Amino acid sequence: MIRAYLAALLFVVLATPVARAVLEGVMVAHMLVQIPLLAVAGALAVAALPLPLVARIAGWNRGGVSGALLAVIASSWWMVPRALDWALASPLMEAAKFVTVPLFVGAPLALSWSSLGSMGRGFVLANVLPMWAVVGWAYIAAPVRVCNYYLADQQVVAGTSLVVASIALGAAMGVLPFMRSHRTDLDD
Amino acid sequence: MVRSDGWMRTGVASLVICVSSGALLWRGTDGFHALTSEAARRLAIAASPRSVPAVELEDQDGRSFTLGRYRGRPLVVDFVYTRCTSVCPLLSESFRRLYVAPESSPRGDDGRLPLLSITFDSLDTPARLREYAAHYRADGHSWRFARVRNARDLAPLLQAFGVVVIGDGRGGFQHNAAMHVVDPGGRLSRVLDLGASPADVARAAAETSR
Numbered sequence: 001m002i003r004a005y006l007a008a009l010l011f012v013v014l015a016t017p018v019a020r021a022v023l024e025g026v027m028v029a030h031m032l033v034q035i036p037l038l039a040v041a042g043a044l045a046v047a048a049l050p051l052p053l054v055a056r057i058a059g060w061n062r063g064g065v066s067g068a069l070l071a072v073i074a075s076s077w078w079m080v081p082r083a084l085d086w087a088l089a090s091p092l093m094e095a096a097k098f099v100t101v102p103l104f105v106g107a108p109l110a111l112s113w114s115s116l117g118s119m120g121r122g123f124v125l126a127n128v129l130p131m132w133a134v135v136g137w138a139y140i141a142a143p144v145r146v147c148n149y150y151l152a153d154q155q156v157v158a159g160t161s162l163v164v165a166s167i168a169l170g171a172a173m174g175v176l177p178f179m180r181s182h183r184t185d186l187d188d
Numbered sequence: 189m190v191r192s193d194g195w196m197r198t199g200v201a202s203l204v205i206c207v208s209s210g211a212l213l214w215r216g217t218d219g220f221h222a223l224t225s226e227a228a229r230r231l232a233i234a235a236s237p238r239s240v241p242a243v244e245l246e247d248q249d250g251r252s253f254t255l256g257r258y259r260g261r262p263l264v265v266d267f268v269y270t271r272c273t274s275v276c277p278l279l280s281e282s283f284r285r286l287y288v289a290p291e292s293s294p295r296g297d298d299g300r301l302p303l304l305s306i307t308f309d310s311l312d313t314p315a316r317l318r319e320y321a322a323h324y325r326a327d328g329h330s331w332r333f334a335r336v337r338n339a340r341d342l343a344p345l346l347q348a349f350g351v352v353v354i355g356d357g358r359g360g361f362q363h364n365a366a367m368h369v370v371d372p373g374g375r376l377s378r379v380l381d382l383g384a385s386p387a388d389v390a391r392a393a394a395e396t397s398r
Binding site for chain 1: 201217
């Protein structure tokens with residue numbers, strides 16, 4: 001239950017005008033801090049779901065397939081430059097971000113991750129991480145500003161960070177399973 | 189049976205997710221044509237031209253006028269500021285090319301396509317605009333430079349054109365630079381890239397008067 005309280009606290013903090021102004025004022029913070037933290041809030045909030053509901057959802061989410069699909073598609077939208085601009089220009093779109101990221105990215109990912117299995121997780125990451133790198137590269141290489149609300153140099157920082165995040169997460173995900181099996185070996 | 193049922197429902201859920209999010213993404217990107225808000229702005233304006241407010245402007249010689257003055261013929265507008273060292277010089281260079289191009293005066297000097305450069309920088313006085321005009325060898329008539337007379341008119345004007353100006357943290361600005369074609373009815377009807385050729389801009393302007 002403490003997770004659910006943490007989720008609520010995180011969401012409320014992110015929704016404060018100060019946090020929004022600070023995190024949305026910088027492109028890289030918008031993409032790689034605010035949106036991921038909203039997803040984390042959604043993932044933590046899953047702890048508050050009653051178990052019968054979790055079981056019912058699982059019936060529609062065998063192998064975590066539909067949940068992972070939803071999370072991948074919804075998170076892709078929030079990497080589109082127009083979506084970032086839109087969230088800054090329109091309060092309605094900003095509200096949509098605060099609803100869809102926890103609900104359609106964080107929560108389904110939390111409900112699907114363990115049932116995806118290592119194969120499924122590998123498949124999801126093998127699709128998502130290269131996409132981040134490609135989007136990041138597009139931000140770096142774009143000859144024009146892609147967001148009307150962000151400066152050109154911020155776009156390069158955001159792009160570089162996406163590429164770095166993609167590589168770092170890929171490396172971590174590649175290495176972690178080995179570390180875990182190594183630890184199990186030691187336990188044995 | 190229970191096992192296959194779960195997969196069946198998962199398949200249904202996945203299909204619903206794909207179809208509904210596909211429809212949303214289609215709408216959100218104008219059929220995957222507009223991944224940036226600038227592309228979306230250009231598509232929206234081309235699809236449905238919008239009227240622009242007839243705010244009072246002041247040109248490089250201190251004369252007052254409004255956009256309504258240009259009714260009856262197409263007009264090309266850009267937004268610049270004179271201290272700009274990044275994109276505005278490119279934009280003004282494009283205007284300069286358009287200004288001297290034969291395409292923009294098909295019927296001699298009288299039929300010249302009017303050009304208007306509007307500044308969004310409060311530091312740009314008529315005197316500075318005059319210097320800027322001289323730098324680009326503009327006559328100040330068929331290529332005019334102007335600022336809003338009342339500062340409070342600037343935001344609605346930029347809003348109507350869909351121009352977003354943000355501070356660059358060093359006292360300057362960044363903005364979505366483009367060439368805006370206003371049709372003879374006073375409606376913003378086309379937005380062209382700042383690198384568009386004089387022939388393309390002149391053609392776009394001519395098309396609006398049909």
